[in-house]
Amino acid sequence: MRLAITAFIAGGSLLLFLPQVPEYWLFVCIAVATPCLLASYLIAQESHFKKFAVLGLLFTIGFAWNARYAEYRLNNILSVELEGKDLILEGRVAALPQSSSSGAKFAFEIDKASIGNECLNNSPKRIYLSWQPAWRNPQAIPDVIPGQRWKFKAKLKRTYGSLNPYTFDFELWSFHQDFGASGSIRTGELLLDKDIAWTEFELRMELARWHLRQKIQAMLPSDARYVGVLVALVMGDQNAINQDDWQVFNATGIGHLISISGLHVTMLAGIGASLAAFIWRRRTWPLIAPVGKVAAASGFLTAFIYAWLAGFQIPAQRTMYMVGVVAFALWTGRNPRSFDIWWWALAFVLLLDPMAAYTPGFWLSFGAVAAILYAMGNSSDLLGIPTGKELEVHWMLRMFQALREACRVQAVVTLALLPFTLYWFYQVSVVSPLANAFAIPLVSYVVTPLAIAGALLPEFIGRWLLWPAHASMEYLGIALEWMAGWSWAVIWSKQPEWWMLVLSGAGIVYAIRPGEIGESWKRRLLAIALSAPLFIWPTTLISSAELSQGEFRVSVLDIGQGTAVLIETANRRLLYDTGPIQGKKDDAGQRVILPYLRGRGIDQVDRMIISHSDSDHVGGAATLLKHIRFDSMMGSLPSHNPLLQNLRARKIPAIPCRFGQRWTWDGVDFVIWHPNSESVFSDQYPGKPNEMSCVLEVRNQQSSVWLTGDVEKQGEAEITERLDELMLREIGDRELLFMAPHHGSKTSSSLALLKRLEPHQAFAQNGYRNRYGHPHPDVTARYKNLDIPFYQTPQTGAQTWLFKNNAKSSTQFWRHDIKRIWHRMM
Numbered sequence: 001m002r003l004a005i006t007a008f009i010a011g012g013s014l015l016l017f018l019p020q021v022p023e024y025w026l027f028v029c030i031a032v033a034t035p036c037l038l039a040s041y042l043i044a045q046e047s048h049f050k051k052f053a054v055l056g057l058l059f060t061i062g063f064a065w066n067a068r069y070a071e072y073r074l075n076n077i078l079s080v081e082l083e084g085k086d087l088i089l090e091g092r093v094a095a096l097p098q099s100s101s102s103g104a105k106f107a108f109e110i111d112k113a114s115i116g117n118e119c120l121n122n123s124p125k126r127i128y129l130s131w132q133p134a135w136r137n138p139q140a141i142p143d144v145i146p147g148q149r150w151k152f153k154a155k156l157k158r159t160y161g162s163l164n165p166y167t168f169d170f171e172l173w174s175f176h177q178d179f180g181a182s183g184s185i186r187t188g189e190l191l192l193d194k195d196i197a198w199t200e201f202e203l204r205m206e207l208a209r210w211h212l213r214q215k216i217q218a219m220l221p222s223d224a225r226y227v228g229v230l231v232a233l234v235m236g237d238q239n240a241i242n243q244d245d246w247q248v249f250n251a252t253g254i255g256h257l258i259s260i261s262g263l264h265v266t267m268l269a270g271i272g273a274s275l276a277a278f279i280w281r282r283r284t285w286p287l288i289a290p291v292g293k294v295a296a297a298s299g300f301l302t303a304f305i306y307a308w309l310a311g312f313q314i315p316a317q318r319t320m321y322m323v324g325v326v327a328f329a330l331w332t333g334r335n336p337r338s339f340d341i342w343w344w345a346l347a348f349v350l351l352l353d354p355m356a357a358y359t360p361g362f363w364l365s366f367g368a369v370a371a372i373l374y375a376m377g378n379s380s381d382l383l384g385i386p387t388g389k390e391l392e393v394h395w396m397l398r399m400f401q402a403l404r405e406a407c408r409v410q411a412v413v414t415l416a417l418l419p420f421t422l423y424w425f426y427q428v429s430v431v432s433p434l435a436n437a438f439a440i441p442l443v444s445y446v447v448t449p450l451a452i453a454g455a456l457l458p459e460f461i462g463r464w465l466l467w468p469a470h471a472s473m474e475y476l477g478i479a480l481e482w483m484a485g486w487s488w489a490v491i492w493s494k495q496p497e498w499w500m501l502v503l504s505g506a507g508i509v510y511a512i513r514p515g516e517i518g519e520s521w522k523r524r525l526l527a528i529a530l531s532a533p534l535f536i537w538p539t540t541l542i543s544s545a546e547l548s549q550g551e552f553r554v555s556v557l558d559i560g561q562g563t564a565v566l567i568e569t570a571n572r573r574l575l576y577d578t579g580p581i582q583g584k585k586d587d588a589g590q591r592v593i594l595p596y597l598r599g600r601g602i603d604q605v606d607r608m609i610i611s612h613s614d615s616d617h618v619g620g621a622a623t624l625l626k627h628i629r630f631d632s633m634m635g636s637l638p639s640h641n642p643l644l645q646n647l648r649a650r651k652i653p654a655i656p657c658r659f660g661q662r663w664t665w666d667g668v669d670f671v672i673w674h675p676n677s678e679s680v681f682s683d684q685y686p687g688k689p690n691e692m693s694c695v696l697e698v699r700n701q702q703s704s705v706w707l708t709g710d711v712e713k714q715g716e717a718e719i720t721e722r723l724d725e726l727m728l729r730e731i732g733d734r735e736l737l738f739m740a741p742h743h744g745s746k747t748s749s750s751l752a753l754l755k756r757l758e759p760h761q762a763f764a765q766n767g768y769r770n771r772y773g774h775p776h777p778d779v780t781a782r783y784k785n786l787d788i789p790f791y792q793t794p795q796t797g798a799q800t801w802l803f804k805n806n807a808k809s810s811t812q813f814w815r816h817d818i819k820r821i822w823h824r825m826m
Helices: 002-017 025-042 048-074 170-176 201-219 227-235 243-251 262-280 291-309 314-332 338-352 354-358 360-376 379-383 395-416 418-425 432-456 459-484 498-511 521-531 539-546 588-600 621-627 642-649 713-722 725-731 751-757 777-785
Strands: 086-093 098-100 103-115 118-120 126-131 149-157 182-192 427-429 490-492 552-556 565-568 573-576 604-610 629-635 654-656 662-665 668-674 695-699 703-707 735-739 761-764 790-792 799-803 810-813
Touching: 002 048, 002 338, 025 048, 048 354, 086 182, 126 149, 170 354, 201 227, 201 291, 201 432, 201 459, 227 432, 227 459, 243 427, 243 459, 262 291, 262 314, 262 432, 291 314, 314 338, 314 360, 338 354, 338 360, 354 360, 360 395, 360 418, 395 418, 395 432, 395 498, 418 427, 418 498, 427 432, 432 459, 498 521, 588 621, 604 621, 621 642, 642 654, 668 713, 703 799, 713 751, 735 751, 751 777, 777 790
Parallel strands: 126 182, 573 604, 604 629, 629 654, 703 735, 735 761, 761 790
Antiparallel strands: 086 103, 086 149, 098 103, 103 118, 103 126, 149 182, 427 490, 552 565, 552 799, 565 573, 662 668, 668 695, 695 703, 799 810
């Protein structure tokens, strides 16, 4: 059976290695499946060839299943012709909304879509909407409740997200959730409140989750810090947890507890089974069905309801299916092995959600259980006690043995999940064993039961349970913040290469194998040492291997409407601008730049250059200063700018950007072309901040890259004047890459400057369908008329340009056609 399940999963995985979903996949699958099906019937029972035929058939079915899944979702994507148009949408709220004081975001199922009086037949069926108060009319929006029918006037766009290595992929997440478009609501009219048919179980569970969240929030004070944690523990909704708290949880390695874990589902399933057994054996009902079978069915039913109530998260799904397999085995008189239960749960999860394998929760959940099943083996052997004679051992010895086994389980899980944790999060918590030692029992056996009971019981009882649950989290939070503040609490590392994962995985499998540790602890330690490259493989060594003296790399991040470019030489790094700020707590530093640097294993940058004071260039600086060490800063900022005060507090040198400044790193020259040499950190400049933009050229023997900030016509004219024959001779005939100033606005990219520099290629960083219309069509046409290839980050994603010695530049783009989104899941 394991081979059959493996064949089905392998067939579905094959689709990921194709450039896109084959157009005639159904005919190909039928052509392959038919001879396999015939062979499985015609060949003798004992033939090994028959087994291969059956496996081939399951392999083909797995491929066809995932191809159908992908094709259906690709057909749900908004057509380009409908982007940016005012649409009238009628439908209903399909899931639990994310609500806050700044608005709401929610899934919406469309029943009818139109433009004016024209009805649309090609609109997506399921979309993701954002409803925020208009700045001219900042009235709070009404409550959005699952099941409500609304009529909205909205603008839609394809599910676009910034696409960079190591960062959150909104497009992939939207594809996973089956959102064919995202959009913003202009006006809304409530048609019917909570229209839900009794047969719609999924929507009824979403409504129940909404009521449960409202109930929990109402029973706790408005300033209760960990109310979001209690909501997450009860129903899996983590959106209300503060980002600072998440950093503490991840730094101490207890993030896995702040969700619906398999332990929570198992605990509730056990309570449901025990309660059913207690009731069933009271009368003559055991004559109808054995108590064990009724208890098993009740446990599975409890797990099923709670898994849905918890948002059907993958750890909850996995536990629910494992409970279901055990219940089925009891009802049919079977005795499945532990790993058989695990394999069946794996098959069910991937059958219903083929994209589950591309989420961290899948690997962490299934990986932890697989490691425990493999490492612990026969627990009675590990304890050295024959089965059925445990009570003959003194209670103190039993406690010691139970504690020893619990420590071994914790060590096994920590080691087994090490490669997965580094791959997904680029960090490992050193204090995790200590933090989990008291956090696991406190959260699992105190906070979670009190929170669940308080949420389900009537309010006059529930509030007396929620308060001690919240108080326990507060005391736990104090201890966790203390541990997270230790300088050595977290080890950061780059995202591991595949060979590192294979090497460390092989060592971990040997290290956690079943058997007595005392007899083989030296070999086990040696096997664990194979994981050392995950941590000690120096980033500088990797950079040196890729970049020699005089070579450099330019990483143009897909940052939205803003600028952020990383320059790397053999041993130095420079960050030019830090992207935009969005809202009060979200900025490009937290959302894009920091994850990118973490994934690359970069924790130190030699110089930050801030071109000027606009928020789309300086927005992420404060966040980056908290996590990345900068040696110096250069820029064009007014003296009162908060960033300069921040730098002074951190004792980081800051100097103004001036024409004529130059320095050399690893054989690569850096030259400042603007603003003028009298520039200082001053508030007296009468013009626009754009015209003070710091313009930087980076060059080696073969290539030249110009980073121009938001400089406009006046600044461009000054640069053009400075580019006399002597300066142009200095630049020479290098291959020139040019950043379109001011994101390609109409007031920049003057013809005079372009003709003077004659760039070979150009790029612009701008937001997808941004409200400024950047880059302006006239500017785009200007580059085209001059035969200058013009690359825009909304079309290319992040751009990585590599400038080698004695070779032309090479580049890598991260965005693919939407039809290849399935392929990008690898």
